Amino acid sequence: MALLAVASAWARDNGRRLLALTVDHGLNPDSAGWTAFAGEAARRAGADWRRLSWEGAKPSTGLPAAARAARHRLIAAAARRAGARVVLFAHTAGDVAEADLMRAEGSTLGRLRDWSPSPAWPEGRGLMLLRPMLDVERAGLRDWLTAQGQGWIEDPSNEDVRYARSRARRALLPSGEGGARADRRGRMRDSGTSAPGAEPPHPPTRREASGPLPLPLGEGSFTLDRSVSARLLGAALVCAGGGDRRPRGDRLDRILTRLKAGETFTAVLCGARIEAGPDRVLIAREPGEFARRSPPPLPLPPGVETVWDGRWALTAADPGWSVVPAAGRLSALSKADRARLNALPPAARGAMPVLIRNGATAPVLAGTAAKAHSLVEERLALALDRMTHETELEPRAHGATPRNHLFSGADITEEGSAPRFQGSRRE
Structure with missing residues (x-):
């Protein structure tokens, strides 16, 4: 939501078209409502919006990795159809810290980089990913959104310790890069006004x-x-x-x-x-x-x-x-x-x-x-x-x-x- 606010303001200032993509993985009973929430937020910010769905049977093991791969494929294909060359992702410093911890424990998860090719191949050929928020902590983004009266959704799977990502997030709680607070789990907050704009940083x-x-x-x-x-x-x-x-x-x-x-x-x-x-x-x-x-x-x-x-x-x-x-x-x-x-x-x-x-x-x-x-x-x-x-x-x-x-x-x-x-x- 913070990235949407920043990117939409930048797009307006620079006369650029912004297309927001939401992937409905179909893994939570509330996912349709979450997707509708995202679409409304994108339209309110002045962005075009597309809903993408991960269809078909879901694996019984390795679900996070399969969902991530499917998400990248869907986003890459939609971006290419739209004529886009760069896709913005809102990964934060917390995502970097969690990935580092997971690799230290034996995961083959790749490193998050601010500017990197799409991992979907060949769907993502010629497409780059820009992550302008890798030096920002989640707590700072939540405080910023709250000050703007802007709502967001907390995905309860982020607290599910069956998944390595959630365990890493919980392990990092003392450093301030943990997951959602208990009073926000799975709860949709009301939306307010969009945040003021700022220009995303240039690629490195x-x-x-x-x-x-x-x-x-x-x-x-x-x-x-x-x-x-x-x-x-x-x-x-x-x-x-x-x-x-x-x-x-x-x-x-x-x-x-x-x-x-x-x-x-x-x-x-x-x-x-x-x-x-x-x-x-x-x-x-x-x-x-x-x-x-x-x-x-x-x-x-x-x-x-x-x-x-x-x-x-x-x-x-x-x-x-x-x-x-x-x-x-x-x-x-x-x-x-x-x-x-x-x-x-x-x-x-x-x-x-x-x-x-x-x-x-x-x-x-x-x-x-x-x-x-x-x-x-x-x-x-x-x-x-x-x-x-x-x-x-x-x-x-x-x-x-x-x-x-x-x-x-x-x-x-x-x-x-x-x-x-x-x-x-x-x-």
């Missing part, structure tokens, strides 16, 4: 990952320095593999240890292939994954951007086309298509998308029969904080090659070293 300045950045080879593959950091390697593996889950810490640590020891080896992690040679470390999609899970051909509706394998955005102009991996079809490609693939590292060729039409067995390389661009480079740039402001998330003309934010003429300096890469990606 560009932060650097430790270790030299990956050098893109084109078509979603990279080379890395052996001194790569855990954060950078984990991000490169997730992006090259097309998935949405970072590698477990122990598995990532083993790879880092082998790299720093100078070993020559090949490994697969997060669906990505790691080829550590004497003079370079190649990261690319592992084509053997396609044989292991054998995905069916993915149809390409004409004129609709379709994401394939979490790595490529494809748009076909004509009906009948489907996309499949090049693995097992390389010899059936035309001479020109094979020549293009031969410019790539051998490990990257089988994971390239090729198109087949109406069940025909003669494939053509994606990009010749449909518009195609790799999502990997831009995704990695977002993960490594190479785009630090809304204006850098420029809309792309349909079918145009996106600007490479990793190596687009900017000096790239790193902690402990200062490599500089100039010019565009090698194609």
Whole structure:
């Protein structure tokens, strides 16, 4: 509610449209009333409003994580439909403290950052999250809202000790970052006037990952320095593999240890292939994954951007086309298509998308029969904080090659070293 008041005032002052999204998870008998409360508050603040619902069966275990993933997917899809590039979240200092405590107790929960990519993939591609209240405590927000006569809702699940988040919140009570007071549990307060506006802080300045950045080879593959950091390697593996889950810490640590020891080896992690040679470390999609899970051909509706394998955005102009991996079809490609693939590292060729039409067995390389661009480079740039402001998330003309934010003429300096890469990606 505090974020709504601040953001709506900022939007009015700057002539911007504000869209408020409310996710009804369907987990509490009062959720419909809570959703109506949110919609009324958004409209009163002058914002557009959408109700989003988490439909379907709910898991019996891991409910908070499943709800969080569903929430991010719904919000990302709605934001993209609306043409938004940045979504504001109202996480506070208390959320940061709780997440830190949960990780210390073994949770794999990610760190809350003020400016970060949407974790929903591919629904959240190109979408950034801004959390302008990470240095504000909940108690301060409650006092501020009360002074303004503004109401809010306390979710009783925040006090349910079956959930790790609630236990962490209770453990932090002595520090002042605990949960709701007993007299506010599950109680809807009356709404009053909206709070005065303030401009949300700008996204942070560009932060650097430790270790030299990956050098893109084109078509979603990279080379890395052996001194790569855990954060950078984990991000490169997730992006090259097309998935949405970072590698477990122990598995990532083993790879880092082998790299720093100078070993020559090949490994697969997060669906990505790691080829550590004497003079370079190649990261690319592992084509053997396609044989292991054998995905069916993915149809390409004409004129609709379709994401394939979490790595490529494809748009076909004509009906009948489907996309499949090049693995097992390389010899059936035309001479020109094979020549293009031969410019790539051998490990990257089988994971390239090729198109087949109406069940025909003669494939053509994606990009010749449909518009195609790799999502990997831009995704990695977002993960490594190479785009630090809304204006850098420029809309792309349909079918145009996106600007490479990793190596687009900017000096790239790193902690402990200062490599500089100039010019565009090698194609």
